[in-house]
Amino acid sequence: MVDKDKILEKLRKLMNLKESALALGNEGEACAAAAGITRLLIAYNLSETDIPTQERIDNPIVAEEIPFKSEINSGKWYEGLIGVVCEYNMCRSLIISIRKDSGRMRRDKFQIVGRKKNVEVVLFLVSQLSHKFYQIGLKEYPVYKHDCLFKYGKTPKSLTMYLRSYLCGCVSGLNDKFRSEKQQLQQECNITSLAMSTRAEIDDFLKDEKIGRSRARCESVDCLSANRGYNVGKNIEINKGVYAESVSEDRRLM
Template sequence: MKEVSEKITERIRKLIRLKESATQIGSEGEAHAAAAAVHRLLMEYNLSLLDLAGENPQNRLTACESDRISYKDAAGNIWKRDLMRVLCEYNYCKMLLYAGTTHMVVIGTEENAATVIALFDYLRKTFRRLSEEKYSGYAQGRRGYWRTAKGKKDYIRSYLEGCIPGLRMQLEKSGQTPQETGLMICHQKLIGDYMGRFRLVRRKPVANRHKTNHKAYMTGVDDGRHISLSRQLKDNTLF
């Protein structure tokens, strides 16, 4: 582990306090920016909240409000759940679904959860916009089914479902350093301790009953592999 000066740890604490203050006054943009900056510094110096003197990381594990994270979508619910699951996996969080609802929650440190939610909001909007653009190009010159409302919905659903494995490919390319593995073990323990308060029910995998448009799906895979994440993270940091 890198030797970390008190100056760095105090910098992280200040960002945590800034994030908390911004959350209290409802400044979501500033809160997300501070959270992403904290996350980046923890990664850079191979730290976790356990390493910050005076912090109680168990108290920083909070479930986000489920009514703010809905996975209901006109193009099908599967893609949003899978998007959130992938983002949680690569940001030291865990996604849980509320039984009997179309809501999900993110469990993890406040900083990591805020980063996941910021990325989720950015990617769901971007993939949705791209799905409309790609469908317009696909439908040009075509007749019949693919010009109907149902045909458009099938194309967009297939495209969006393809975006997620493409995104996973992009994230997997970066690999995991030993430092990141150490952080993952730390956060997994914290999350496991926190989840002990829940009564968990294992759900059966949901089968996709819709016919996939393979061209749309592979277009989504390609876009997921090349979507810009570094720009979004840069826009959500203070540095």
């Protein structure tokens, strides 16, 4: 039987750590503490009413906008990365479209909706992971070209095309990494379902917004490049080295 008082006390400690880290300008530690809060809520099937009142006041539902296209590399991978990170941090991603002079609609920005601290974690992870995936991809491209020519007898893709498939693979691997960790968490906590405690409040926050379904975009990928990216995403170390000792039990950003 889970002692709720102990869990709530751990929540309070993480909240205090988050505020202290923010005051000191330690963004990484602050995001890690916020992710720990999310993880506890999911693991122990807590609702928002279980969170100390002041935390609910200080951590309201908010919406933050980020550019629709990545500055690093264009392609569907970026939309996928945002979707995966939002899913495992109790946030929702929307696409904002604007009307061009021609009258046609153009996708302009992503809107991330969720509790303030969860949104902060999402923005931090999207920025961190997109840059890390890209840098690893650049570093591994010469190895990929060598393997294509001398191991597989294939013509290597250009750097641009390689990165497009490779980054899609990274997102797929990251999704499987998070899903595996979530399943393990479910087993450890002996729970059969996860309560997305902010879902109703996010829906209420968006109730006056006109939200339609976006058309799914398909993108062909090179399997060899994507497989390399998949292995990177599945085994990526997230935010390594910025966790405080007091949150060592909540080391995963989920």
